Amino acid sequence: MNAANDMDDALVEFLAESEENLDGFEEALLGLERAPDDTALLTAAFRYIHSIKGTAGFFSCGRLQALTHAGESVLSRMRDGELRMSQVIAGQLFAMSDGARQILAAVRATRDEGKRDFDDLIAQLARSFAPAAAEPDPMWPASAQPAPVAPAAASAPVPPAPEISDEPEEPTTVRVDVHLLDTLISLVGELVLTRNQLLQVSGRSSDPAFQSTTQRLNHITSDLQERIMKTRMQPIRNVWNRLPRVVRDLSAQCGKQVRVEMVGGDTELDKTIVEAIRDPLTHMVRNAIDHGIETAEARVASGKPAEGRLTLRASHENGRVIMDIADDGAGIDPEKIRRKALERGLLPAEQLQRMNAHELIQLIFLPGFSTADKVSSISGRGVGMDVVKHNIERIGGQVEVLGTIGAGTTLRMKVPLTLAIVSALVVQTGDERYAIPQANLLELVGVNDPGGPGGVEVFSEVPVYRLRGTLLPLAFLAKEMGRAATWQEALAELGDAMTILVLKSDGREFGLVVDGVCDSTEIVVKPLAKALKSLAVFAGATILGDGRVALILDVLNIARRAGVGSERRMMARVAPPVLVPDGEQQRLLLFDAGHGRQGAVSLAGVDRLESLDRGRVHEAGGQRMVRYRDAVMPLYELSPWMHDVGVAPAPGSDDASIHVLVCARAGGPVGLVVTRIVDVIEGSFKIHEGARRRGIAGAVVLGERVTDLVDLEQVLAHITEVRP
Numbered sequence: 001m002n003a004a005n006d007m008d009d010a011l012v013e014f015l016a017e018s019e020e021n022l023d024g025f026e027e028a029l030l031g032l033e034r035a036p037d038d039t040a041l042l043t044a045a046f047r048y049i050h051s052i053k054g055t056a057g058f059f060s061c062g063r064l065q066a067l068t069h070a071g072e073s074v075l076s077r078m079r080d081g082e083l084r085m086s087q088v089i090a091g092q093l094f095a096m097s098d099g100a101r102q103i104l105a106a107v108r109a110t111r112d113e114g115k116r117d118f119d120d121l122i123a124q125l126a127r128s129f130a131p132a133a134a135e136p137d138p139m140w141p142a143s144a145q146p147a148p149v150a151p152a153a154a155s156a157p158v159p160p161a162p163e164i165s166d167e168p169e170e171p172t173t174v175r176v177d178v179h180l181l182d183t184l185i186s187l188v189g190e191l192v193l194t195r196n197q198l199l200q201v202s203g204r205s206s207d208p209a210f211q212s213t214t215q216r217l218n219h220i221t222s223d224l225q226e227r228i229m230k231t232r233m234q235p236i237r238n239v240w241n242r243l244p245r246v247v248r249d250l251s252a253q254c255g256k257q258v259r260v261e262m263v264g265g266d267t268e269l270d271k272t273i274v275e276a277i278r279d280p281l282t283h284m285v286r287n288a289i290d291h292g293i294e295t296a297e298a299r300v301a302s303g304k305p306a307e308g309r310l311t312l313r314a315s316h317e318n319g320r321v322i323m324d325i326a327d328d329g330a331g332i333d334p335e336k337i338r339r340k341a342l343e344r345g346l347l348p349a350e351q352l353q354r355m356n357a358h359e360l361i362q363l364i365f366l367p368g369f370s371t372a373d374k375v376s377s378i379s380g381r382g383v384g385m386d387v388v389k390h391n392i393e394r395i396g397g398q399v400e401v402l403g404t405i406g407a408g409t410t411l412r413m414k415v416p417l418t419l420a421i422v423s424a425l426v427v428q429t430g431d432e433r434y435a436i437p438q439a440n441l442l443e444l445v446g447v448n449d450p451g452g453p454g455g456v457e458v459f460s461e462v463p464v465y466r467l468r469g470t471l472l473p474l475a476f477l478a479k480e481m482g483r484a485a486t487w488q489e490a491l492a493e494l495g496d497a498m499t500i501l502v503l504k505s506d507g508r509e510f511g512l513v514v515d516g517v518c519d520s521t522e523i524v525v526k527p528l529a530k531a532l533k534s535l536a537v538f539a540g541a542t543i544l545g546d547g548r549v550a551l552i553l554d555v556l557n558i559a560r561r562a563g564v565g566s567e568r569r570m571m572a573r574v575a576p577p578v579l580v581p582d583g584e585q586q587r588l589l590l591f592d593a594g595h596g597r598q599g600a601v602s603l604a605g606v607d608r609l610e611s612l613d614r615g616r617v618h619e620a621g622g623q624r625m626v627r628y629r630d631a632v633m634p635l636y637e638l639s640p641w642m643h644d645v646g647v648a649p650a651p652g653s654d655d656a657s658i659h660v661l662v663c664a665r666a667g668g669p670v671g672l673v674v675t676r677i678v679d680v681i682e683g684s685f686k687i688h689e690g691a692r693r694r695g696i697a698g699a700v701v702l703g704e705r706v707t708d709l710v711d712l713e714q715v716l717a718h719i720t721e722v723r724p
Contacts, residue, residue, distance in 0.1 A: 014055055015108050016175060021048040022097050022104075023241055029093055030244045036085035046075045052100065063113045064103045070125040071096040083128070092124055094245070178271075181231055188228045189421060189524035195221040196521060196545035225522075229418060234274050236314045236323070237265030243285050247310060250289050257296050257307040258289055264314035269321045270418035276395045277323075277415060280388040284325045284411045285310065287385065292329035292409050302406070304328070320439055321417060326410040332403035334360040344368060356629045361401050365389040396437075396539055398556065424523045424542070426550060427501065427514040429477045433550045435523050435542055440555040442502040442509065444517065450498035456491055457680075462564065463487050465500060465511055466679070472502065474511045475562030480537065503555050510564040512555075521545065525552065537561060587682045588700075589661070590707065591674035593642035598678065598707045600700060601638075601661065605712040607669070608662040609677070617658070628662070628669055635660065635671040636719055641695040642708050663716055670719055694718075 025048035031041045053068040071093055077083040099118045106114030195218055202214035244260045251258040293299075293308035300306050313324040334357040341347050346366050355363075363369055367386040392399045397415035416422070416439065424435040445467065450456050456463050456474065463474040476490035484490035490513070491498075500511040523542035532538060532551075539554040587603040616626050617635065624635045638661070660671040687698040687709060695718070697711040 015104055018052050018104055021052050024048045026097055026245050027241055032085050033090050042079055061113055067099050067118050070122045074125055074128055089128055095121055184228055188225050191221055193524055193543050200545040232271045233268040234271050236267045239274055239278050240312055246285055250286055256293055258293055259307050259309050261311045267314040273415055280391050283388055288327040292327040294330050320414050323413045324410050328408040331405040331407050332361050332409055333405055337363050357627055361403055421522055421524055425520050426518040428518050429515045430483050433518055435550050435552045440503045442504055445500040447498040449496055472511045473564035474513055475564050476513045480562055510559055589680055590678040592676040592678055593639045597642045599642050599710055600707045601710045606661045607664045610660045610662055611657050612660055614658055631668045633669045633671045635673050638672045638674050
């Protein structure tokens with residue numbers, strides 16, 4: 001019985017090692033395609049296949065042994081300088097690797113090599129390298145015996161054969177069964193929960209010895225947890241290593257030339273996350289080759305290199321892993337997206353017309369959406385990107401697409417490092433407690449007298465809090481959990497103090513108002529029961545130190561449900577650009593005009609307030625502009641009007657974004673750039689016309705500060721006259 005168990009363990013070890021050897025072989029083979037004379041890569045490829053063939057005989061895997069022997073023979077002739085790598089030979093060697101994987105899969109499932117034979121493939125390999133004096137090879141079936149071919153040209157230089165050492169190799173690792181690791185993770189999770197409970201008990205105890213022992217247990221548990229979690233961490237290159245093969249095969253199928261570059265392959269994340277992102281990554285790579293990168297002819301015609309570039313990039317950021325799949329292809333045309341969505345009836349025409357370029361591009365994730373004109377074996381059915389988004393969000397991740405016409409497309413994934421144990425903040429609303437992953441938390445803000453001056457304000461019917469000059473949209477947990485009917489009711493229940501959690505979700509910030517913060521702790525994430533899985537605002541559950549269950553909040557869906565954090569801007573009411581007469585009630589937007597000057601503009605004349613990425617700004621003929629929705633919007637600075645120097649283009653800056661007042665005009669939108677938005681105030685203001693000049697309707701005194709009031713109608717009229 002023990003001998004049988006030992007054989008099973010040895011077979012499992014052989015299968016795992018063979019899979020790793022095939023991964024290494026394919027990586028070396030891809031390198032040999034680019035550098036056929038690289039003897040180090042050739043030596044590595046030979047060693048990988050030799051290792052599989054040598055061990056296959058021990059387990060009576062005759063077909064695997066014959067197949068890898070044929071591949072080894074090809075590599076041997078290449079090593080001796082009698083054969084040179086070509087696309088045909090590479091294709092045959094890749095086919096040999098695929099066949100070996102099929103045999104290994106069959107052995108894993110049935111302890112048998114399966115019914116398929118590979119005589120035809122072995123024969124193809126034999127014909128590729130057959131020696132001049134072909135003699136029968138006992139390793140091959142009769143149908144695959146090689147035929148004589150002419151010897152290599154005498155003039156061809158024969159490089160010396162690289163030496164291959166038979167000495168066994170750096171064994172610094174051991175293999176552990178995945179189920180055993182999962183069990184250890186679960187046990188550590190239970191230990192963490194028990195540790196948390198003991199810490200709460202020790203906090204109420206006056207026994208010094210008990211407190212000291214509990215603290216020691218706390219340190220040991222934390223150390224053990226950290227090391228156990230590392231056993232499940234894998235570098236992202238374990239997923240990436242198979243993608244160059246996908247790129248090679250698919251680019252050949254599409255008639256394109258594509259080079260793969262990898263940055264950050266050592267970035268580690270949990271094994272469960274690695275498995276979850278494997279298929280989405282593969283699909284996004286296929287999508288980039290099929291839809292993004294152009295043919296060599298099209299690239300050359302547009303001034304690009306014939307060979308396209310696909311870059312895989314990974315890095316850690318705020319407790320998450322950020323992965324980019326970027327190509328330098330044709331990019332995405334938002335107008336084509338709009339037309340396709342309208343043709344397929346995915347969204348109403350009115351809604352599509354209101355969307356800007358960024359919003360339109362995200363429509364590629366809608367079920368049923370595809371830009372392909374016809375269905376092929378690669379794409380066109382409109383289900384791939386929808387599944388990608390679903391699978392990524394299922395593990396608490398996010399995915400978005402960024403693209404510029406003619407400059408390529410980037411698909412960006414943000415996924416958690418692990419799903420097992422995470423740091424969290426425990427918050428309270430009413431008698432209920434909830435956990436929020438700290439990866440989403442930027443800061444905590446305490447506010448006294450939230451209903452008074454300096455507290456909650458309303459901007460475009462959205463509750464906001466002015467945080468260091470920025471309007472932060474607010475969501476109230478009491479309202480989202482059903483304890484309050486409106487945010488006004490939730491605010492009234494808070495009394496004289498309010499706690500705001502400043503959270504970041506999907507690249508946008510918002511504030512979540514809670515009754516209080518209970519604790520900061522590490523939680524063990526438990527899956528939700530089936531009855532609760534339909535509630536998108538919850539990402540899981542955990543057991544707190546006192547034994548009570550707390551639900552884990554899904555920050556992204558909380559923001560979506562509350563209607564905050566989903567836009568990069570705050571919207572103002574659309575109204576005709578008029579100046580309200582002196583003394584009447586009006587709303588003014590205050591902005592910093594630089595050099596100690598402050599300006600104001602009536603919000604009645606502003607269509608929208610936008611915060612735009614500076615990288616989207618382009619310059620042509622001295623005029624700065626940005627693509628905005630379905631138009632090109634010119635940008636002008638408002639500050640020069642404060643200093644009486646007239647209209648000027650928006651200057652450069654090191655800031656990542658620019659603040660723009662968008663004003664609708666008959667010829668298209670116009671963007672007025674301000675240095676910083678200071679405040680939005682409402683009231684009756686005395687306009688001092690003595691300060692009137694070109695573009696300035698006068699001045700208003702706010703506190704003890706004189707503020708220039710911009711005459712938007714005059715400024716916009718002047719811009720319309722002078723712009724090309």
